[in-house]
Amino acid sequence: MKYVFGPISSKRLGQSLGVDLLPPKSCTWNCIYCQLGKTKKYVTERQEFFPREEILNEIRQTLALNQPLDWITFVGSGETMLYKGIGWLIAEVKKLTTVPVAVITNGSLLSLPEYREELLLADAVLPSLNAGSAALHDRICRQASAFTFQQHVDGLVAFRREYHGRLWIEVMLLGGINDSDEALHDLGTVLKQINPDMVHLVLPTRPAPEQEIRLPSDERIERAIAILSAAATVVNPLKGNMDLRNAPDKLEAITAIVSRHPVQQRELHKAIADCFPAESEKADAIMQELLASERFNCVEHNGEPYWVMKVEVN
Numbered sequence: 099m100k101y102v103f104g105p106i107s108s109k110r111l112g113q114s115l116g117v118d119l120l121p122p123k124s125c126t127w128n129c130i131y132c133q134l135g136k137t138k139k140y141v142t143e144r145q146e147f148f149p150r151e152e153i154l155n156e157i158r159q160t161l162a163l164n165q166p167l168d169w170i171t172f173v174g175s176g177e178t179m180l181y182k183g184i185g186w187l188i189a190e191v192k193k194l195t196t197v198p199v200a201v202i203t204n205g206s207l208l209s210l211p212e213y214r215e216e217l218l219l220a221d222a223v224l225p226s227l228n229a230g231s232a233a234l235h236d237r238i239c240r241q242a243s244a245f246t247f248q249q250h251v252d253g254l255v256a257f258r259r260e261y262h263g264r265l266w267i268e269v270m271l272l273g274g275i276n277d278s279d280e281a282l283h284d285l286g287t288v289l290k291q292i293n294p295d296m297v298h299l300v301l302p303t304r305p306a307p308e309q310e311i312r313l314p315s316d317e318r319i320e321r322a323i324a325i326l327s328a329a330a331t332v333v334n335p336l337k338g339n340m341d342l343r344n345a346p347d348k349l350e351a352i353t354a355i356v357s358r359h360p361v362q363q364r365e366l367h368k369a370i371a372d373c374f375p376a377e378s379e380k381a382d383a384i385m386q387e388l389l390a391s392e393r394f395n396c397v398e399h400n401g402e403p404y405w406v407m408k409v410e411v412n
């Protein structure tokens with residue numbers, strides 16, 4: 099499969115089938131924590147990067163496998179809304195299945211009414227907001243020059259007014275960067291203006307190849323939950339867990355997942371072990387084989403080993 103990957107199991111979206119609409123890396127931002135590496139060239143113009151019918155066919159074929167799914171999630175190796183035709187794809191997927199559709203986006207294009215309209219059929223939209231001030235937003239997201247913090251906030255506020263699905267704002271909490279009381283109060287003020295259904299606090303648990311990013315302390319995470327809860331229900335930052343049991347080709351599924359984001363070694367080991375509950379030694383042997391395949395590297399981040407792709411994908 100070229101566009102469809104998973105299903106991946108996560109605490110936030112359950113069994114989620116991913117659909118990647120972009121060539122890596124196509125983004126309007128260059129976040130300091132981006133796990134895809136540096137944005138070498140900003141992309142700000144929408145394009146139909148791949149034929150929409152090809153993408154829809156893959157989704158159709160995957161749905162025919164009748165795997166248990168909680169969500170179909172449009173994500174991208176960059177900013178999902180850059181795919182021209184996302185509105186059409188959402189509408190076509192809704193004709194094929196009752197599985198709800200989620201869109202993960204940085205939200206930078208939501209200031210444009212015609213783009214917002216394309217997302218109205220989605221069941222959940224998860225845009226990013228990492229700061230409540232222009233200075234901190236610019237420092238973290240390093241957006242292309244055509245974009246501003248105020249435009250980003252205005253887009254989110256307008257989208258909330260028009261959109262009746264679930265609006266879940268993702269906040270990446272970075273140790274020593276946006277976890278001070280002042281930064282959190284600024285963020286809470288902006289979140290109140292937007293009025294999302296929930297705030298998903300996420301942590302930089304995956305390596306950011308470009309620079310060293312620190313996890314916030316437990317005390318700062320608790321403080322963030324306390325402060326931001328005044329604006330919306332805050333989902334605790336929980337680590338996702340992979341589920342490979344229904345993947346027809348496990349190596350292909352692992353490659354698809356690791357090529358999009360690094361995966362904690364123990365999470366990968368557990369996912370493989372869950373596939374062979376009666377053979378306790380098998381996961382170790384498969385992990386050794388996978389490493390010997392020279393596709394993956396094991397790197398350390400905050401004392402945890404992670405798997406990343408050996409070949410640069412962006």
Ligand code: SF4
Nearest residue numbers: 125127129132176204
């Ligand atoms: S918006 Fe997402 S893909 Fe784009 S730079 Fe930020 S983290 Fe990376």
